[in-house]
Amino acid sequence: MTVTAARLGRMTHPGTADAVPPDGLTVGGAASVVGVTVRTLHHWDEVGLARPSQRTSGGHRLYDAADVARLHRVRLYRELGVPLADIGALLSAPTDDAEDSLRRQLDQVREHIRRLERSADALDRLIEARRSGILLSPEEQVEIFGERWDPSQQLQARDRWGDSEQWAQYAERAADRSPEDWRRIMADVEALHGDLATAVREGVRPGSERANALAERHRASMSTYFDCTRSMHACLARSFVDDPGFLTFYDDIEVGLAGWLRDIVDANALAHGVDPATATWT
Amino acid sequence: MTVTAARLGRMTHPGTADAVPPDGLTVGGAASVVGVTVRTLHHWDEVGLARPSQRTSGGHRLYDAADVARLHRVRLYRELGVPLADIGALLSAPTDDAEDSLRRQLDQVREHIRRLERSADALDRLIEARRSGILLSPEEQVEIFGERWDPSQQLQARDRWGDSEQWAQYAERAADRSPEDWRRIMADVEALHGDLATAVREGVRPGSERANALAERHRASMSTYFDCTRSMHACLARSFVDDPGFLTFYDDIEVGLAGWLRDIVDANALAHGVDPATATWT
């Protein structure tokens, strides 16, 4: 057990007895001596944890020196996070039981700290993911996403879509992914790109069963990042040909892939009752 | 910002859309998919944070894929300790506001951790103080309490009085004392011993004003450790002569001090209406 120098801000137990006049203190006085509110003393009285040993004829509470000493003890354990019910037992328990109780309390506090530390870490990752899009070092990014990958693409993406709900959703999921997760995802994506390239070489026609299946696979792939509805998918399909970045990206995989991809996505959307011509980002 | 590997236990956002049948999920289904209780979903619905977009004719809640996605997002922030009211804002806030909110949340969590760490330290000290009586290294003990001090005296004291409320009170106060505090206390104690020795040499009579003042100073000195009533004081006075340890301790300061101390304490108690012959430990 370490005995560090840290202590809770200097408590006042100033010769307790001296500070209490012989006829006792009223609630307000006791409250300010002990350093809690009047309502708190009322509550401790209500639940029977620390009651004044006397009342005036008019019904006002009177705390004598022993009462105030007990209030101080209660406050001490309260500041350590011990529940009121346990404090009652602690104050009248034999030493060994009290020690067990304190150890359990300490364990709970430590466990609580661990949970909060994980929350803090997760929050940190989440904030970072919302800012930068991905939580990997530049080296890892190149290793996982390949030579063609430029880390600044993420920042451009954030500038363009950062205000959408989908970016938030993407960041929330990205914050929770490890390098291994990204590797798995990229393996799937590359397999898909391979299959798309094969299909476009083999002249698979948009609207065919095979094309629709591939379009759905592509949508599922996008849904790894954020929930991609068919309507969103159709919107994305338009930018595959309109956006130079997308166009280059897909046509570098296979000549003509961008346009063909838009076509199979549109046909697939239509097959599911979504008109790609009027599709909006919902 | 550190980007550590710690993450909350692998969340399931398993192609969300796929897991939700086209006609939506009932509360029970949604609850188990999202990993919360049915009552929680009812509550989120009640407060308007996450409501199902449909109901069956019979009034049953139906969560579609988008609803379930929102539930997942709410659960994420809930696990990070964000209050429900803030989550509502977070989910529909522009990126920058959301980031501020997350940072505030992170700050609060970190502050909470600091408070808990101080509590844990204080608990640690308290447990240690209850066990060993004093939180100083043997070297410090010898330096502060002098050569005559034997650290094992504390353990004997605990064996003898460890079950009393006063030992608990002593430990609670000792847990909060620094070496400087102990030095101040010992300076006072030694001054008192000096004055007692002088008085006994000068033949001050028990019951005299000066003797009573010294007895009260001695009682105040004991009250540094625990609230020492006049009744307790009279009990202690008996052991000053009956207990070989006490006897030696005081007579080493000045021959005859132990007996004289008992006498002035008794006389002082009597002067305050406490009969030392029948005094009990209260």
Next chain:
DNA sequence: CTTGAACCTCACGCCACGTGAGGGGCCACG
């Protein structure tokens, strides 16, 4: 005697649900 501060006792509010009570809906098997 009068002020004004401090005190009294209800009693509801908070936060995020847990835990029933009492009653209705849904689906499959007979």
Next chain:
DNA sequence: CGTGGCCCCTCACGTGGCGTGAGGTTCAAG
């Protein structure tokens, strides 16, 4: 077509540790 069993519904109170009034009484000083 009934019936059993499981799921669902809406109240509505309980939890912890008080905060925050409302409406009335007591206390000490002037």
